Amino acid sequence: MSCKKPVIAITMGDPAGSGPEIVLKALRDSSLFSNASFVVFGDYNVFRRAAEIVNATDLKLIKIDDVSEYVDSPLSVNIFDLNNVDVSKIVYGKPSVLGGRASYEAIAEAVKHALSNKVHAIVTAPISKESLNMAGYNYPGHTELLADLTGSKDVKMMLVANFFKVVHVTTHVSLKNAIELIKKENVLKTIRLTYKSLIELFGLNDPKIGVSGLNPHAGESGLFGDEEIKEIVPAIQEAASEGIKVTGPYPPDTIFYRAYYNRQFDSTIAMYHDQGHIAVKMVGFMEGVNLSLGLPIIRVSPDHGTVWGKAGKGTASEGATLEAIKLAIELASKKFGFNLK
Known part of the structure; x- marks a missing residue:
């Protein structure tokens, strides 16, 4: 054409x-x-x-x-x-x-x-x-x-409201199934795809990614759940070893404040549908958009x-x-x- x-x-x-x-x-x-x-x-x-x-x-x-x-x-x-x-x-x-x-x-x-x-x-x-x-x-x-x-095969949902970007590890599954899908490989794939997309689609150089925890207080060192210790932290560590600027897991109730008000990250990664959607719709209900990655x-x-x-x-x-x-x-x-x- x-x-x-x-x-x-x-x-x-x-x-x-x-x-x-x-x-x-x-x-x-x-x-x-x-x-x-x-x-x-x-x-x-x-x-x-x-x-x-x-x-x-x-x-x-x-x-x-x-x-x-x-x-x-x-x-x-x-x-x-x-x-x-x-x-x-x-x-x-x-x-x-x-x-x-x-x-x-x-x-x-x-x-x-x-x-x-x-x-x-x-x-x-x-x-x-x-x-x-x-x-x-x-x-x-x-x-x-x-x-x-x-x-x-590996497609993820990114929500965008102006500069605020959130990618989801899981989306259209029950909360019970979402928890079962929080595995190292799934989190790692999401981090890699987010990093690649921020560079290739948005033209960002060396973007910063923040990863949310799954449990209250990001598990509080295993007191409120061990998904962070067993699955999320190892994924972050492996991605970081590949040169990706990624940090976390942060408590779900504070990471979006860091991302939106402090602009600490170029994109945040949420573990499940409502965790990410609520954050984006609170700040951009009338202008939020969905971008398919992958x-x-x-x-x-x-x-x-x-x-x-x-x-x-x-x-x-x-x-x-x-x-x-x-x-x-x-x-x-x-x-x-x-x-x-």
């Missing part, structure tokens, strides 16, 4: 959710078009209806059958029409087989284009895990689905769900989606050598 700025793919998300609406609301920011062109993967009629709901009269929706046909002009939203949704059968705020199948197909098509470098990054709008499973796609979330579609493609998404309760009303906030698009542009420009204006 020969172009002067990155082409960002955006997936539809669940058509019964707020995804199509917040995508269009975000793309009303005309400044985005100075540094990227956009191709939305999904059903054209879903987006035409979403445009009416959010009164996006300033946007020009363009139906295309081939990504190479995309129109590069301000406020032009190219829709790679999958023609896979009967909008009369969509009930806002309700999971369905139709919604799960349509959202899966949008993701799969976007990934195919990203793997062949026809698009330079993907921003995924929120899907419903329930809809996905109803349609027969048994994945706990986007991250696991994308890992499968790209043949990737994929051969760039994938970013808003760090929230379908917002069922506001679907079809046009009132869901586009803030996190806008931040996800901006980060996708930044990372794609770095990776493919585009100059940002």
